[in-house]
Amino acid sequence: MGFFSFIKDTGSKLFGTEDSAEQKAQKVKEHLSQYNFDLSGVNLNVDGDTVTLSGKAKNIDEKQRILATAGNVEAITHVKDDLTLTEPLKIEIPDIQKTMYTVKSGDTLSKISKEVYGDANQYNxxxxxxxxxxxxxxxIYPGQVLYIPQA
Structure with missing residues (x-):
């Protein structure tokens, strides 16, 4: 499906130095649960600095938000997307990689909105x-990965 890259030293601090892969996976799943995502059909594995998400996500918006949130964890540099959708896509997305944006130094949501939509006022x-x-x-902070919905 997809492979997304994140900056290792940014994001939520969840892991201890002695955590096993299973403990890391549980901590990431608990972190995702805080955001009220429907994780009932989602499986999660951590191998080193990579989180793999498989199973079924409710819809494309929730899927992209889950991927971004899982990657915005300190010590995670990659998220492998093996999720399928419970609800079919209502629109065609030509390049799913364009739905993620990595914040750079000096960025604001207005600046990002201007870049991706051509209108700074769509930052909300x-x-x-x-x-x-x-x-x-x-x-927002440099290195954070944001989900960019369709215009």
Missing amino acids: KIFEANRPMLSDPDE
């Missing part, structure tokens, strides 16, 4: 798509 669409991972539109 990005903010809402990344809630509750984002609690304030002014609090």
Whole structure:
């Protein structure tokens, strides 16, 4: 399906130095659960710095949000997407890689909105798509990966 890259030293700090792969997987799943995602059909494995998600996600929006949230964990550099969708796609997405955006130094949601939609005033669409991972539109950081919904 897909393979997404993340910056290793950014994101939520979940792991201890002695955590096993199973403990890391459980901690990532608990982290995802905080955001009220439907994880009933989602399987999660951690191997080194890679999280693999398989099974079924509710829809494309939830799938992309799960992938972004799983990758925004310190010490995780890759998320392998083996998720399928319970609800069929209603729109054609030409390049699923374009639905993820890695925040760079100096970025704001308005700046990102201008870049991806051509309109800085659509920043709230990005903010809402990344809630509750984002609690304030002014609090993003370099290396964070955001889900960018269709315009």
